[in-house]
Amino acid sequence: MGLFVGLDIGTTSAKVFLFERHGKIRGQGKAAYTLLVPEPGRAEQRPQEIMDAVALAFRRAMTSGGVRPEDIEAVGVSAAMHSLMAVDKDGMPLTPLLTWADNRSVTQLAELKRSGAASELYALTGTPAHPMSPLGKLLWWKENMPELFETAARFISIKEYLLYRCFGVYALDVSTAAATGLLDISGRGWSDEALELAGIGKERLGELVPVTEVLRGMKPEMAAAFGLSPGTKWVVGASDGALANIGSGAASPGSTAVTIDGGGAVRRFVTRPMTDPEGRMFCYPFSEDRWLIGGPTSSGGVALRWFNEQFMGGAQPGPSLRDAVRAHPERRQRRGRHHAAIDPGQPGFLSLDELIDLAMTVPPGAGGVLFLPYLSGERAPYWNPDARGVFAGAGLHHGRQHFVRAVLEGVLFAVNDVTETLSGLASPPERMLASGGFASSAAWTGLLSDITGLRIDVPGCFEASAFGAALLAMIATGALDSLDEADDRVGILRSHAPSDANRAVYEKLYPLFKDVYRRLEPVFPELVSMQGKV
Structure with missing residues (x-):
């Protein structure tokens, strides 16, 4: 059957969609998890609860589509940016997962701005200084939980945790790594200056891979929990923002996408690094010939x-x-x-x-x-x-x-x-392509x-991040030739003129x-x- 899965690990739920090659949805499943706010400024989640939700969403999608494990060609993964957790040498969580909405590092980031280091880091990494970034979270841990900071084996995102549990590797795509505030804007490696400021070495972070990296050999117990075959190919994928552009028909440079779910964002791909002299927009590496520029809003x-x-x-x-x-x-x-x-x-x-x-x-x-x-x-x-x-x-x-x-x-x-x-x-x-719940x-x-x-075009699939993950899986496995061709797979449901x-x-x-x-x-x-x- 050759179905491609788009897995989207969002801020409040995991969503799994089974797509045919031309975009028709064959099955879907969703499972929610809790956002914990133990005190003002904190926003945390339980890693195991998210893992359980991902497995449940997979089983629901497979059941809803009447699909067998052997019908799945590949899984593409989308995940929310800026999450961070500490794990021990066996990959077990030492902390909750801190989400993008966690603002505990306000003081540390304010000091970076006062010292002038924030502007230098933005030029190096393309990430504005804000408590959402894992860099800020690391600085907070370093200052407030020094024993944990020193003893943790790695600091990883929810995507790395998922892939480690499933495949035993800390694979981190360049797109998700770009949003940490620690990656060189060239996209070719971690920034030595940012790592020095954070007080860690690159061996305590994920292993950088391209967005089209294919993983094989899923652990049998995890495959059983997800309702998949252990031989199913997984494509590491990218961040939810970048994949929302791909899934809404804005994969080509110059096309602009707007997504509004819990928060919002406006983004476009460009062919070279492009930073804002005032530091208002992000610029994240995606691949050798594409960077993602834009800006997120916190409330949608x-x-x-x-x-x-x-x-x-x-x-x-x-x-x-x-x-x-x-x-x-x-x-x-x-x-x-x-x-x-x-x-x-x-x-x-x-x-x-x-x-x-x-x-x-x-x-x-x-x-x-x-x-x-x-x-x-x-x-x-x-x-x-x-x-x-x-x-x-x-x-x-x-x-x-x-x-x-x-x-x-x-x-x-x-x-x-x-x-x-x-x-x-x-x-x-001249127009924007809209996706997300709105x-x-x-x-x-x-x-x-x-x-x-502006003219607003609304694609037929509102779940653009999941569809983008499936399209990227098609590219990685040879079912689709290029990102530019991905735009042709996106149909427009309706359009609005002002x-x-x-x-x-x-x-x-x-x-x-x-x-x-x-x-x-x-x-x-x-x-x-x-x-x-x-």
Whole structure:
């Protein structure tokens, strides 16, 4: 049958998709795991829980597709960037897995910026100085847990842990390594300067391999747990960001992709290293002829989920959802959605469709309410871990529908901020290819077109990172000739062009959005300090 698997190890769940060669999905499985926040600034996960979820997602995918182990040609692996854990000489975890959202190294990174070392490191590695990076996590361990830091055999990502458990090797693709803040921007090896600063040697990190590296000889017990044959080929793959570009049809240099799931990102491939003089954009090596440039935002769907959980669960003032939608039926935009749910499964919470329907009952601009979506700080283009969420312009006449729309628009204003910055570094895009959970909503992707002024194309497969991993597996095993050919395997489901009337509204509001941030930037550190005291 020759099916190719795309495994995507995300921030909150593992997803497995079985693809035919031309992109048709034959089976799929998903399994969630817990994000632990033991105290403000920390974001951790249990490595074994993730391993169990990956195995469960595989078994569910195989069952849903009625697929036998011998039907699988190869597995491609996508994983979230910036994770880090310490292991002993036998590969057993000594720490939880620290995710990209872990901000414990704020003090260490602030010192790097004060000393001027952050700018030098950015020029060497293409990674902005931010607590998300494994470099910052290493500095925190070095300062706060010196015994652990000295005795740990290796510091690895979740992908390396998975591959070590399955194959006995610490294989780390260049794409994922690029996001550590420790890899030379040429992509040819670890940066001696960054390693010296971190206080470790390269022997305590993963073994660098190309994104198309093929592993064989899966441990029988792991193959059984996953429902696979031990002889199944595994392709090490790349980071979830790079693979989202490939899986959304933006593998060719110059094509721009936008992904919004829990967070968001805007990225494109280029043919040479390209750093930002102001250090606002990342530049990650991918292969010998491609680098990935762009910027991530910290809040995407997580902001909508936060609002849903905190403010939509019980009786609320203002019109009921049903009454609000009935009053404005012309604003229901259901075409192109798969009714993805973001609610936590408790009575009273709304689905993504219902939230967006409610938002669409008020005109563009949310009645003059602006939302800064920086609930856990912000990454690009400000790289400010002290930034916080803000509703501005609220009045007694505003209802919950205005606030929901403000959240939707605020997330996209933040994405547009990255898009503008990227356009200043490279050429402005004519269109963007959308992927991630938000792409399931025609209304939300339409809003992105209105806010950016760009054509937004939505590929048929919203799970772009998983599809990108499968496409890379096809290339590595000879089923596909090149990355450029991968774009031809991506079909477009729908497209959006900006509305002139809506665009006029957002051209007035977007500068206000940025101005609110600039005015509050000096206040954020004081607020964060107070949050730790009261």
